């Protein structure tokens with residue numbers, strides 16, 4: 001049996017690693033989890049966070065933090081290390097891998113995660129084993145093989161280097177179907193640590209951690225029917241799209257997991273459904289809403305796509321309890337959404353969705369993508385218009401900085417078009433800094449945050465050249481406005497102040513004799529027990545008999561099968577819109593963005609939806625890693641130089 005160290009950067013939810021840890025511990029392995037850096041420390045390593053930051057390249061760490069990582073590494077003395085790799089963090093991960101190898105020569109380094117799906121040919125230079133598929137069905141065999149009890153060539157879905165450095169490529173696995181055979185994630189603190197803000201939080205979390213404050217991640221399904229060009233689901237072809245296929249767990253199984261969390265993970269008080277898009281299957285959602293209200297009743301948050309928000313959907317969510325919906329809107333420009341982002345939801349769809357959510361009293365947040373070299377002045381204005389029209393109240397979540405990840409559809413096309421990008425690590429690029437990106441970022445936040453901004457007032461800013469020249473003036477205003485309107489909740493989220501006060505009032509009213517109070521005292525007792533009896537109880541908690549129901553629900557229906565026609569319906573609706581837009585686009589002449597969309601959408605699949613041309617990804621030769629340079633976005637808060645590739 002091995003000692004294993006799993007590491008994730010900038011995310012302490014780390015659902016994949018928690019699930020694998022539970023799987024491996026069932027076989028007697030000792031798995032330690034390390035979250036390296038909290039997202040809050042994204043670009044302010046040691047000082048309080050900036051409000052609504054542009055999500056920047058969260059790729060740095062500090063020497064002190066690296067020292068903590070090495071201290072843990074030496075204490076744990078793992079037999080092998082597993083990294084979950086997203087492209088943003090690849091430089092950091094390569095660096096840490098090298099430190100581990102120096103400290104313990106020959107230690108196997110295993111990589112899995114989104115970056116590996118897209119960049120295996122490159123990633124194999126840095127890892128001994130790559131997991132190119134979902135690891136659920138193979139992780140235990142992989143551990144056996146690393147222990148020498150099995151041959152690595154018998155483990156599908158991986159690439160590995162042999163003793164002579166030769167790379168062996170085992171066949172890939174299809175998307176993992178039997179979601180209910182996987183144990184619930186391991187949320188125990190016994191072997192969990194977080195390193196962030198220059199500190200080592202042993203068996204605990206960064207103070208702003210949502211997990212530390214009671215958030216627990218649950219996925220009811222895997223996959224998404226949409227194909228946004230900036231997302232891992234952007235290619236419709238199955239060999240490049242790993243999560244698109246819709247796979248849905250039963251209502252009973254999800255509810256059982258949440259109940260298990262409530263019993264075993266003290267302090268759980270918000271459920272974060274991290275499904276790419278919250279289920280769209282009406283029967284499932286309705287049934288789930290009833291069960292959730294009846295048996296759980298906790299506040300929750302989930303993601304929605306503008307076209308999936310229907311009145312029945314909002315009614316069901318509202319029925320479940322206190323709810324926070326995050327809706328990616330990306331832009332108010334139909335052209336940009338359609339031609340560049342490959343999203344076929346219109347501005348009107350976003351407004352309709354907002355109206356439906358607001359009418360049902362659901363808090364919702366919108367987020368956008370900015371800093372985009374394919375965005376025109378007209379597009380930026382359309383986003384401003386959208387924000388001015390969006391039904392209130394809503395929370396302006398962020399204007400994310402468009403990231404171009406290696407081998408993602410939007411990146412291929414940006415390179416083919418010769419757009420100027422700056423490379424920030426081996427697999428990530430950003431646009432060149434421009435004043436107008438900063439200007440529009442601030443304009444959107446102000447329009448999204450200010451409750452009563454008229455169109456006239458907004459456009460007086462837009463028409464004033466002084467702000468274009470000095471966008472930092474607007475950024476100051478933006479930050480002051482946010483400070484006046486928002487407060488940080490104990491869960492680390494930004495929330496509108498009025499709303500927060502109302503929530504607190506409600507909370508105190510409900511406290512008397514409430515379930516929350518009971519849960520609190522139960523949890524306290526449980527913690528006291530855990531402290532008293534130490535790891536024996538913790539082991540009991542870990543070996544809790546998992547609910548391993550068959551894939552079908554109690555009445556024999558299969559939610560995955562039911563999901564398929566709903567996915568198909570969404571896809572064909574999007575395809576119809578696409579066809580309609582393509583017709584319109586053709587008559588408007590040739591825009592660079594339209595040219596860019598070509599190739600992403602060139603052939604048609606058997607189900608009538610468009611398919612990416614099989615050669616699309618092969619055309620462009622990516623710059624080599626030696627060309628890496630580390631840039632700094634204009635207006636960023638001063639931070640330490642990242643320790644990336646060298």
Ligand code: B12
Pocket residue numbers: 008009010011013014015016017019039055056058081082083084085086087088110111112113114115131133134135136139217219230231232233243274275276405
């Ligand atoms: C939910 C989610 C989040 C949540 C929670 C993340 C979490 N890990 O729990 C939050 C909001 C915190 C988040 C944050 C971010 N996310 Co995110 N997120 C997702 C999402 C929608 C689902 C991830 C998930 O939990 N899947 C379910 C689990 C079971 O599957 P999995 O993670 O893929 O893991 C399986 C395999 O990949 C493999 N595996 C994965 N890791 C490892 C490690 C080892 C050792 C092994 C053996 C196997 C293995 O086995 C796992 C089990 O089957 C994905 C999209 C997607 N389809 O995956 C994006 C995605 C992973 N996120 C992405 C990004 C960029 C981010 C951020 C960097 C955003 C930002 N700019 O700050 C941050 C930081 C993320 C981080 N370090 O992981 C990108 C990554 C793109 C890329 N090229 O790398 C994705 C792919 C979305 C996209 N745009 O395409 N994210």
Ligand code: SF4
Pocket residue numbers: 224225226227228231232233234276277305328
């Ligand atoms: S809706 Fe979300 S998860 Fe689905 S393809 Fe678009 S960005 Fe990706």
